Amino acid sequence: MPEVPPPAPTGDTLLKVLSALGNPHRMRIVAALVERRNYVSALAREIGMGRPLLHMHLQRLEAAGLVVGTLELAEDGKAMKYFDVAPFFYELTPQVIARAAATITESADRTEKEDAK
Amino acid sequence: MPEVPPPAPTGDTLLKVLSALGNPHRMRIVAALVERRNYVSALAREIGMGRPLLHMHLQRLEAAGLVVGTLELAEDGKAMKYFDVAPFFYELTPQVIARAAATITESADRTEKEDAK
DNA sequence: CGTACCTGTCAGAAAAGACTGACAGGCGCG
DNA sequence: CGCGCCTGTCAGTCTTTTCTGACAGGTACG
Numbered sequence: 464m465p466e467v468p469p470p471a472p473t474g475d476t477l478l479k480v481l482s483a484l485g486n487p488h489r490m491r492i493v494a495a496l497v498e499r500r501n502y503v504s505a506l507a508r509e510i511g512m513g514r515p516l517l518h519m520h521l522q523r524l525e526a527a528g529l530v531v532g533t534l535e536l537a538e539d540g541k542a543m544k545y546f547d548v549a550p551f552f553y554e555l556t557p558q559v560i561a562r563a564a565a566t567i568t569e570s571a572d573r574t575e576k577e578d579a580k
Numbered sequence: 581m582p583e584v585p586p587p588a589p590t591g592d593t594l595l596k597v598l599s600a601l602g603n604p605h606r607m608r609i610v611a612a613l614v615e616r617r618n619y620v621s622a623l624a625r626e627i628g629m630g631r632p633l634l635h636m637h638l639q640r641l642e643a644a645g646l647v648v649g650t651l652e653l654a655e656d657g658k659a660m661k662y663f664d665v666a667p668f669f670y671e672l673t674p675q676v677i678a679r680a681a682a683t684i685t686e687s688a689d690r691t692e693k694e695d696a697k
Numbered sequence: 698c699g700t701a702c703c704t705g706t707c708a709g710a711a712a713a714g715a716c717t718g719a720c721a722g723g724c725g726c727g
Numbered sequence: 728c729g730c731g732c733c734t735g736t737c738a739g740t741c742t743t744t745t746c747t748g749a750c751a752g753g754t755a756c757g
Contacts, residue, residue: 483602485597485600494677537733541723556669557665561610569604603745632706633746
């Protein structure tokens, strides 16, 4: 199969990824999931964190496309949400940043103020 | 000369880099400096940002080793601080994150509260 | 000597993010 | 049917960032 060209992520995407990974807890979460996939409650116990909090972090990671959550039914009928790490790959160089910065269409920038005049 | 082995940044370092880059303004700052080196005041005007604020962002970027500031004396004797982007390169994969997470010795974790008891 | 440009820092307000406890529901087992 | 374990969410707090205005210092020019 042919080579994959160097990825050029959008500013939006890259921003999400970087801010998601730029956090000790989230880094540990990813690390824990690399070892083995797990469901929310168990993972919370493993890394000593409240469920609501972990839920928020996982949500952030998933929004960045770094992990994937799947709701699976166990044999006994219990619904558990398993999380796996997504096979991501990003290169961080000044040029990549420059290109990404040019494509920041973000709404995070201006939270809808008025710039009339 | 020999090949450079895949870099394995410490959790501490990677954390700084990611949180530094995970910000729209800082991304644009890097992008602007890729185009051409510049000094603080001019850069502030260029991207429309207050000097104190820009100063803070540059400080953060420099702390992460992404840009380098040099205080230079202009011909007319004025002191101006020029900033250049540092030639950085980071690979972001689940494995890299996992390895980095293991080396988080951070003080960012607990901001030195009291856990005496 | 007042003006213009450069540098930096500090206190305090505003916004964003992280965190907690309580509550909702669902299913199976003794 | 109460208990245990699973899922999720919401309101409220607390901490961290982000941002602004004002200040202080320096050199050069008219």
